[in-house]
Amino acid sequence: MAISTATKAATDALAANPAPVSVGAQEVHRWMQSFTWDFDKNRTKYSTKYKMANDTKEQFKLIAKEYARMESVKDERQFGSLQDVLTRVDAANRVHPKWNESMKVISNFLEVGEYNAIAATGMLWDSATAPEQKNGYLGQVLDEIRHTNQCAYINYYFAKQGQDAAGHNDARRTRAIGPLWKGMKRVFSDGFISGDAVECSINLQLVGEACFTNPLIVAVTEWASANGDEMTPTVFLSIETDELRHMANGYQTVVSIANDEAASKYLNTDLNNAFWTQQKYFTPVLGMMFEYGSHFKVEPWVKTWNRWVYEDWGGIWIGRLGKYGVESPRSLRDAKKDAYWAHHDLFLIAYALWPTGFFRLSLPTQEEADWYEANYPGWYDMYGKVYDEWRARGCEDPSSGFLPIQWFIENNHPIYIDRVSQVPFCPSYCKGESTLRVLEYNGKKHSFSDQWGERMWLSEPERYECQNIFEQYEGRELSEVIAEGFGLRSDGKTLISQPHTKKDGKLWTLDDIKRINCVFSDPLKAL
Amino acid sequence: MTIEVNGGRRGLTDPEIAAVIMAAVPDKPLETQRKMNYFMKPRGKRINEYEVLCCYSQPTPDWIPGGLDWGDWTQKFHGGRPSWSNESTEMRSSDWLAHRDPAFRWHALYVKDKAEEWRYTDRFLKAYSADGHVRSIDPVWRDEVLGDYLGAFGFYEYGLFNSHSSVVRDCLGDTLRMSSAMIGLDKVDNAQMIQAERTFLSKLVPGFPESTDIPKQEWTKGAIFKGARELVQDIWQATYDWNEILFSGHMICDPIFGQFVRREFFMRLSSYYGDNLTPFFINQMQLYFSQTKGITTDMFHTCLGADVEFGDYNNRLMRAWANKWLPRTVNALKDFMAIYATIPEIKGVSDKAAIEAALVRVFADWKRDFADPINYKVDTAALVKTVLSGLK
Numbered sequence A: 001m002a003i004s005t006a007t008k009a010a011t012d013a014l015a016a017n018p019a020p021v022s023v024g025a026q027e028v029h030r031w032m033q034s035f036t037w038d039f040d041k042n043r044t045k046y047s048t049k050y051k052m053a054n055d056t057k058e059q060f061k062l063i064a065k066e067y068a069r070m071e072s073v074k075d076e077r078q079f080g081s082l083q084d085v086l087t088r089v090d091a092a093n094r095v096h097p098k099w100n101e102s103m104k105v106i107s108n109f110l111e112v113g114e115y116n117a118i119a120a121t122g123m124l125w126d127s128a129t130a131p132e133q134k135n136g137y138l139g140q141v142l143d144e145i146r147h148t149n150q151c152a153y154i155n156y157y158f159a160k161q162g163q164d165a166a167g168h169n170d171a172r173r174t175r176a177i178g179p180l181w182k183g184m185k186r187v188f189s190d191g192f193i194s195g196d197a198v199e200c201s202i203n204l205q206l207v208g209e210a211c212f213t214n215p216l217i218v219a220v221t222e223w224a225s226a227n228g229d230e231m232t233p234t235v236f237l238s239i240e241t242d243e244l245r246h247m248a249n250g251y252q253t254v255v256s257i258a259n260d261e262a263a264s265k266y267l268n269t270d271l272n273n274a275f276w277t278q279q280k281y282f283t284p285v286l287g288m289m290f291e292y293g294s295h296f297k298v299e300p301w302v303k304t305w306n307r308w309v310y311e312d313w314g315g316i317w318i319g320r321l322g323k324y325g326v327e328s329p330r331s332l333r334d335a336k337k338d339a340y341w342a343h344h345d346l347f348l349i350a351y352a353l354w355p356t357g358f359f360r361l362s363l364p365t366q367e368e369a370d371w372y373e374a375n376y377p378g379w380y381d382m383y384g385k386v387y388d389e390w391r392a393r394g395c396e397d398p399s400s401g402f403l404p405i406q407w408f409i410e411n412n413h414p415i416y417i418d419r420v421s422q423v424p425f426c427p428s429y430c431k432g433e434s435t436l437r438v439l440e441y442n443g444k445k446h447s448f449s450d451q452w453g454e455r456m457w458l459s460e461p462e463r464y465e466c467q468n469i470f471e472q473y474e475g476r477e478l479s480e481v482i483a484e485g486f487g488l489r490s491d492g493k494t495l496i497s498q499p500h501t502k503k504d505g506k507l508w509t510l511d512d513i514k515r516i517n518c519v520f521s522d523p524l525k526a527l
Numbered sequence B: 001m002t003i004e005v006n007g008g009r010r011g012l013t014d015p016e017i018a019a020v021i022m023a024a025v026p027d028k029p030l031e032t033q034r035k036m037n038y039f040m041k042p043r044g045k046r047i048n049e050y051e052v053l054c055c056y057s058q059p060t061p062d063w064i065p066g067g068l069d070w071g072d073w074t075q076k077f078h079g080g081r082p083s084w085s086n087e088s089t090e091m092r093s094s095d096w097l098a099h100r101d102p103a104f105r106w107h108a109l110y111v112k113d114k115a116e117e118w119r120y121t122d123r124f125l126k127a128y129s130a131d132g133h134v135r136s137i138d139p140v141w142r143d144e145v146l147g148d149y150l151g152a153f154g155f156y157e158y159g160l161f162n163s164h165s166s167v168v169r170d171c172l173g174d175t176l177r178m179s180s181a182m183i184g185l186d187k188v189d190n191a192q193m194i195q196a197e198r199t200f201l202s203k204l205v206p207g208f209p210e211s212t213d214i215p216k217q218e219w220t221k222g223a224i225f226k227g228a229r230e231l232v233q234d235i236w237q238a239t240y241d242w243n244e245i246l247f248s249g250h251m252i253c254d255p256i257f258g259q260f261v262r263r264e265f266f267m268r269l270s271s272y273y274g275d276n277l278t279p280f281f282i283n284q285m286q287l288y289f290s291q292t293k294g295i296t297t298d299m300f301h302t303c304l305g306a307d308v309e310f311g312d313y314n315n316r317l318m319r320a321w322a323n324k325w326l327p328r329t330v331n332a333l334k335d336f337m338a339i340y341a342t343i344p345e346i347k348g349v350s351d352k353a354a355i356e357a358a359l360v361r362v363f364a365d366w367k368r369d370f371a372d373p374i375n376y377k378v379d380t381a382a383l384v385k386t387v388l389s390g391l392k
Ligand SMILES: [Fe+2]
Pocket: A114, A117, A143, A144, A147, A239
């Protein structure tokens, strides 16, 4: 059309219809796929054995400004609730103390996952070639920043408003002392960002998000609310609204490589490894946080696990990907066995190492013991009687001179750490599936607790070289390690961690620990 | 009562549960230090909310300066390359966590601003269209410049946007990572705003093409954006050092080429051609430019250039990088000069003297804000002359 005709047409159009016109997000988004162009060096900086298709679409079709609008609406609602009514009713002081302690760990550890997901999805934004697929990952980059800030907000809120700020106020500094931290880094940090880009996507989106954020983010809100905590549901459910988009990204990742030959060779192995990696930590840790970190129970963890991990994820979600050749992981059956006892095994160890935490732990009460026995027959004979013995020896009392870790030593039950998952296990005293395997490589001994991790290590030992806490602390006295890791409250002498949450119970100090003279040793050296 | 509660009973409101909880809650808080991250050194007098919510969220070991964790990575890349490492950049820092967005924007504040901009954009476009402003745009300006060249400039913004992906993956600090993602999102927002303007015009001006085909042709094959395209491609995909990506994009390329094209070409000229629409969008881009400048200036000048231990070395490295990227940026701008031959000249506005004055402004700004702080010696008059040699 000639230029002058176009101007005339614009004038005529206006005369005929002067209705206001704007531009919608979808009208812009439909051009996104054409925003890129071909050039020599246009390739990802992160290698992957898969090839992601150039024409991959995304489901959510957001542009930057529309993304911001949607998120800010959710923010207003969420922060409005927290800052207004929940503060006025003093909600943080109406949470059961045991749950107040659990949120120190849950929110901070989830924050690590969210934080690393920023970098992980940055990598995927780089690896994808289709602009729409890049855009999907970009949206997730921003979401994960949001979630990092939101998780932080929980600790920030509990510190400012709640009953025990210690740990909430410095989790980012004190979390590195204890036995749960390195394993958390494997699943939530390095597992998302270090490896083949698609393998990382499988870890983050296909397993971490699609499989475990349901139990983690949704189930946690039910446990929280039962225990008086309305802050966590307010924030976590708002996080969950973004997660749908992330699971869709994971789905699209698989779709984008489905026609690639490499997928038929490697995809199921990568999925199996990712599933085992994630479940190895989350199955016991989530179960432990829920059941042992609460007073009021929602349902036995094994039921939640079967419903969400085994049936919904292993069955339905993976089933939907069946047409792309994806199969249920082979390790799912072993994981199912672990879902029954692994969290009980882990709590025994976590409680025994309580001084290295940044939270207070509690022994199961009589009514809890009854609940465990009813839901996990055989619980008392294995665990309950040990807790009774520890309690009788005064493990909660600072003047007793007794730390439960001594019980493991006295009874010759060494605690090892699995090199690949970094999860501690006690092969001679457990009901879960862990068995001890020791291998030597480059003059160094490595312990493993299961065949799946051992296989990963055997094929690529250079990926799993991280020293564990026993190697790191070997020969050092416990109170020294705690002081160095800033495990003290603001009075400079009382521990942040405590072996009870009793209102009138005495609090342990660094001197109480020092008197016991507990020195770390590396169990691998004794082999 | 039983400890298993189902049916969604809530401890805050269920009297029976609440009674048990309240009996267990300590009479007074156990800890008096109520400030999260109390141990950190704030940028200002007090630790602000942005610092609470962002700082030290990154779990880096202490051998990456600033980190609070210890030990090795628990899983590495195939072959053993670490998750994050000091070797990912030539820059040195005594604290990779020191950077702050000067506006202290954490996610909620960032999206709140952008959401407001979007709502206002929508209202503005409705008023603009109903008012019939579009009739006043010079047809050549509208169809050639906005149709083709503004569209082509969208690819520049899109390419620079993509240069942030590996920065978001590789950089060594939490505030750095968040800032990089945000300034990256602003760049794709710019590209999308350009497309939004073209789609909007196509709704008002029958026959105005909203397709990206011609702009892409211009961007990939045309002479006007040749230098810019090659520059952007190399920042995006040929550069692996995440600091160099940010430095070349935000300390050299965009404050010179991007500033000239946006501010001195599209924004300044548009009103002379009866176009009051483009300035609306470019003004938003300029807001993002100034916010980004605050961020990258903090990264490179306030933190790296002034680092107690490595400041001298870092400034020397930045000067070396400037030597590498400045000539290419000047060349991109020289190619861009060919655009003036495509528009009707307006005396004192788009003639040679006016172009020269515009170039002088851009280079003077760049010298003051970007070259002088790293003690980079530059003859801006010579650069202006080189650029002007591209005028047809
Ligand atoms: Fe998330």
